[in-house]
Amino acid sequence: MGPAASAESYLNIPRIMEAIKSTGAQAVHPGYGFLSENAEFSQTLQDAGIEFIGPNAHAIRAMGDKIMSMRLAQEAGVSTAPRFDGEVDTVEHALEIARDIGYPIIMKASAGGGGKGMRVAWDESELAEGFKLARDEAMSSFGDNRMLIQAFVCPVDGRHIEIQLVGDKHGNVLTLPERECSIQRRNQKVVEEAPSVLLTPETRRAMQEQSASLARASGYHSAGTVEFLCDNEENFYFLEMNTRLQVEHPVTELITGIDLVELMIKTSAGHPIDQHLLDTDWSQPKNFNGWAIESRVYAEDPTRDFLPSVGHLTRYIEPSTSLAGVRCDSGVTDGSEISMYYDPMICKLCTHAPDRAGAIDLMAKALDYYVIEGLRHNIPLLHDIVNQDVFKSGALTTNFIKDTYPDGFTSELSTSASQQLAAASALVHDMLRKEKVSFQSGGLVSGFQLPASFEASVKISNASTGTVEHVIHAEQTGDGLNVSVDGDAPIAVSSDDIMRPIIDATVDSKPVRLQLLAERSTGYTMQFQGSVFDVDVLNPSQRAAMAHMPVKAELDLTKVVVSPISGTIKSVSVSVGDSVAPGQEIVVLEAMKMHNVIRAAAAGTVKAIHFAEDDVTTADAVIVEFE
Secondary structure: OOOOOHHHOOOOHHHHHHHHHHHOOOEEOOOOOHHHHOHHHHHHHHHOOOEEOOOOHHHHHHHHOHHHHHHHHHHOOOOEOOEOOOOEOOHHHHHHHHHHHOOOEEEEEOOOOOOOOEEEEOOHHHHHHHHHHHHHHHHHHHOOOOEEEEEOOOOOOOEEEEEEEEEOOOOOEEEEEEEEEEEEEOOEEEEEEEOOOOOOHHHHHHHHHHHHHHHHHOOOOEEEEEEEEEOOOOOEEEEEEEOOOOOOHHHHHHHHOOOHHHHHHHHHOOOOOOHHHHHOOOOOHHHOOOEEEEEEEEOEEHHHOOEEOOEEOOEEEOOOOOOOOEEEEEOOOOOOEEOOOOOOEEEEEEEEEOOHHHHHHHHHHHHHHOEEEOOOOOHHHHHHHHOOHHHHHOOOOOOHHHHHOOOOOOOOOOOHHHHHHHHHHHHHHHHHHHHHHHHHOOOOOOOOOOOOEEEEEEEEEEOOOEEEEEEEEEEEOOOOEEEEEOOOOOEEEEEEOOOOOEEEEEEOOEEEEEEEEEEEOOEEEEEEOOEEEEEEEEOHHHHHHHOOOOOOOOOOOOOEEEOOOOEEEEEEOOOOOOEEOOOOEEEEEEEOOEEEEEEOOOOEEEEEEOOOOOOEEOOOOEEEEEO
């Protein structure tokens, strides 16, 4: 559609209209990004006689603008939180409003969605910084920096619950079961499920009735979602209405059997919603089909505060073809580029089972089957989330990630037993792989043959947890090895088809799945139980030689500010000669539509600045140097 920057391509209405004309399209489905909630685009299509597979321009303006939608929601009898009724233009105005409402408050882009242009402030200092960032992010993402401020209700036990609805052009509104979207980072959803463990049929019906009332008040047709914040007592407050198809719509499709996109197309063409769908009481669990969970697979590093990761997918294998009950919605394949210009989501991984426990177990298994190489991703975090006891109990809040990982997420093997399994499996894989490679090459390599018994050192290392060394003794059996780790009782290990990136092993008759992500000079980079780590398999002589290897010097981050990712410099807050304090803002970097503040690690004096506003920087590039 044009250059990579979305403002010059996918947000460029004249370019889209040229594409419509050249293809002879009769209708446009906008997906769930870019122009999907743009009233001007909807009106332009209508004026050109092209059907917009979405709501009309009036409904988009009324509900897509958070200030207007709050007013309309109150008039329609929808429960709302205390707020300032109007636009907020300056930090000073925001501070005045916050003092009247009381902290905590939440700032939102009036034209926003998807967590962009949104910040929570607990005090004046957080408001002053957050308001600027949210406003700049809103302008970058939506071309509209109008902000609203309201009370941040349910700050401790808040749950994000939303109602999916579809309206037709005959006044009918179909409201479907809720989705729970409480697990979030940066106000963006990470794991979603349908239904929620919290709601009773009575509360579900009340939320559905209020959502339908709001849709009718705005003359709404097509698919849309009314979002609420809900506490553990099932008190709920209107957040916003998304006038588009949601990213997480598959979980609703899985438990209802309704193809929402098909229904959008039918209603846009003027067909009424089928009467049997309208007659079904969707507040009753007996009408649901099991449980569904969606994990958003992102190109980002959860161990580095969720910084996006850019690059190419050098290897990409989805689990959907090998597991029943798994659905993958994606648009990538081997070699696809994850660009700095767009959202870092790679795929929506969904699982569906008769009950919640089954959907969780299937999700954990599906994540183990997922192969992504070439860039950082959040599968280790997703795997850890669905295996957390608090997640399994259903005691969710929007603070789940912050409360579960207060010091940040670390991709580590959770127990010593899992470390031993990983070490043992890695060793068996290494030995069998050497034997197989030697055999397949006709003995032209080294003629390696697996010895009857042997000892080795296996080092497991990871950036967040350091290095742990295990001494392993192994003996051949008929179909594998008996392996003793650090002198413990032997465990039986076998492995099949070790040339694949997926390693299926059996440990004490239990299936174990590892991924071989990369080969290294002395071992492998592997993934096990959602954790990524390096494994060095060393025989005694190699282990002795490693003691003499030089150690790579680490970059002193107190002397420089480096770019954590490729992106565009939005602002530089210092000049040469300035004195800075630890934690002071140095640069704001935009990557994948998010604004990231890069701060000084220590006190110092600015020596040199290598990038200016609007410059594009690469990962690990030095932006600022200190004396």
